[in-house]
Amino acid sequence: MNGARAFYRRNERLILGLAMIALFLIFWEGLSRGWWADLLRPLIRSSADKLKIKHIFVSSPTAVAVAAWRLYVVTGEIWPHLAISGLELVAGLGSAILVGIPLGLATGRYRLLSYAVEPFMAALNATPQVAFLPLIILWMGTGYGTRVFIIFLLTIIPIFISAFAAVRTVDARLLKVAASFGASEGFLFRSVVAPGSVPFLLAGLRLAIGRAMIGIVVGELYGSAIGLGLMINRAGSTFQTDTVFVGVMTIIFAGMALTELVSRIETRVEIWRPNARDAVQ
Amino acid sequence: MRPSVEKAIISGGSLALFLGIWEYSCGRLVDPMFLSSPSRVVAAGVDLVRTGEIWPDVLVSANEFIWGYLAAVAVAIPLGLFIGWNRRAQYMVQPFIDVMNAVPRITFLPILVIWFGIGIWSKLAVVFLGAVIPVTIAAYSGVKTNEARFLRVARSFGASGFKIFTSIILPGTVPFIFTGLKYGAGRALLGVVVGELYASTAGVGHMIAEAGNTLQTDVVFVGVLIFTVTGLVINGLLDRIEKRFERWRPAGARQ
Structure with a gap:
């Protein structure tokens, strides 16, 4: 006992x-x-x-499990949706990283540039970016481009802010020492700024992943021909509540797995700069 | 030149340049149907206000935001404080909060629409769900980061649990709660937008969606602008309150 x-x-x-x-x-x-x-x-x-x-209102754990088995194993119809949503996530997040990191680093380094860019970033940050969706659909149709673009808009903010914060919190003494020894701008960047910014960028990436999930779901709920969000939407409007829950669970697992992955990498490099996490949030 | 003057000039200049290019390219380089222009957006906004067409939508969205958010705060703060204070309660509730935190709550929208219909209730539900999680987590982590020294001192002087809670834990948690309120407000606004875009009969999001479908790009921009201004105002307000209470943050947890 x-x-x-x-x-x-x-x-x-x-x-x-x-x-x-x-x-x-x-x-x-x-x-x-x-x-x-x-x-x-x-x-x-x-x-x-x-x-x-009524069953259609709540479904049930067993019904959801059966539906999951059907969608994943028997018919396998969820895989194409999953693949497309994954590709959209990678493309949107990738382009946000490609634009956001250089822009954030440059904005953090050059004061005048930061004055020019800040108002736009503040406005974009304050707007729920998904409100642009009808406009983006008008421009780009309901294809993949729309989702990639909305994910880009959602994720560039945390990535930009983290890169910006990374440069701003570089130890000024280090910069002064390097500069007084005649280090070039390129050398300064490679040897002082870049290594110190990694933890910040990872913290930004963690936030960005959460927002990218929003982009996928909303972009596909609103206008799409394929993807997890579409599957959820179609199942919802035909009262297949069990399929809706399978989709929701899939997104939950994907979100948890991706966030966990970044958190792991984060704790690994955390030693480089202990308060990166706080500074970005 | 003073930095603040310099900042105002450059920021204003880049905004003016952006608006100028937008205004110029509309009709010359791009079909106004796709891009509209600042002057058209202003005209559409003035028109919507003058005819009063916009107020019912604004009212609906405001109601969804305010009541959903208030309900979330009313639930989240006591819940967060409680599970921060009571270890067993935390163990019981934590898995659900973790799961809900991992998924954008707007994913539940199709289900909420099945449950509550396409009226205001499904929007209230999604706003509530959006805001309740970050505020709960903030309140709970606020309690958790209270300084152990204070607690030990209080206990050794024989303070009751209630006394400790009201005089140490609660004040130390306030700054965290305001940070959570800020996140929560962002999520709540997102819930309003997505809920109304997805399925609704009224609201600013509905106005945007309808204008988008009928190619009234200027009205879309008016709607987006309403959300931008709302976001800026709420952010600014909560930022200010957050700063005001920053001094209450326990020394070990200053950012």
């Missing part, structure tokens, strides 16, 4: 967490199968019928 208690003490976090998840799943399953309605009928009589919720 004591052994069991000690085991519980050691793994309290895991046990309580899993227990709550299990309870939640049972509650959900019961909701769609009418367990709770049947259970409470003697107590609340006819109003128990209100607890009988």
Whole structure:
């Protein structure tokens, strides 16, 4: 008995967490199968019928699992959607990195440039960028370009800001020493600025991934012919709630995996500059 | 030249240049249908205000934002404080918060529309979900970063749990909560936009979507501008409050 208690003490976090998840799943399953309605009928009589919720409204964990099996394994129809969404993410995020990092570094280094760029970045940052979506569709149609562009708009902000912050927090003494020894701008950049900025850029990337997921979902919900967001949207409008949940779960796992990946790399290089995380947020 | 003057000149100059190029290229280089122009956008904005056409949409969006956000704050702050204070509660709630934090909450929109319809309720729900997670996390991590020294001192002088909570934990958490409120407001605004773009019958997002479908580019820009100004105002306001309470942040957690 004591052994069991000690085991519980050691793994309290895991046990309580899993227990709550299990309870939640049972509650959900019961909701769609009418367990709770049947259970409470003697107590609340006819109003128990209100607890009988139509399956299309809530689906159930087992139905979602079955749908996931069907979509991933039997028909495999989710893979093309997944591949397209992944490509859009890579292209949008990649172009944001290609533009955002140089722009952020240059803006951080040259004061006058920062004056010129800042108003635009502040405005873009304050706007929920997805509001541009109808406009982008007008310009580029409903093809991949639209999604890549909206992901670009969403992700360039955190990447730009992190690159900007990286340059601004470089130790001024280091710059002064290097400059007084006659280091060229290029050398200064390679040997002082670039190494110090890596942790910042990773912190920015972590934020950008979260925003890229927003871009994928919204871009595809709003106007698209393929992709995870479209799958969710189509399933939603045809009341296939289980398929909607499969899509949502897929996005949850993808988001967690990508964020975890960047966090891992981050903790690895964290030693280089301990407060990069705070400065970007 | 003083830096602030220099800044004003260059910032203003680059904005003016941008608007000038936009104005010039419209009709000459690009079809106005695609790009509109600053003057047309202003004209459309004035027109929408003069006819009063815009107010019902603004009102709907404002309602969605305000009530969804307030509901989220009303739930998130007590919840965050509680799970920060009570370890077992944290263990129980954490997995759900982690999962919800990993996914853009707007992903749930199709389900919320099935549950609540395309009226204001589905938007309230998505605004609520968007804002509730960052505020909860902020309140909770605020409690967690309280200085252990203070707690130990308070305990050794025999302070009750309630006293410790109100005199040490709560003040130390306030700055974190305001940071969370700022994130939450951004998410809430995003929820309004996406919710209305996706399926709605009214609201500024609805106005943007409809104008986009009917190629009224100037009206689209008016709508986007409304969101930009709203975002700037909310950000500025919360930034100021956040700075005001910055001194309350426990010394170990200053940024």
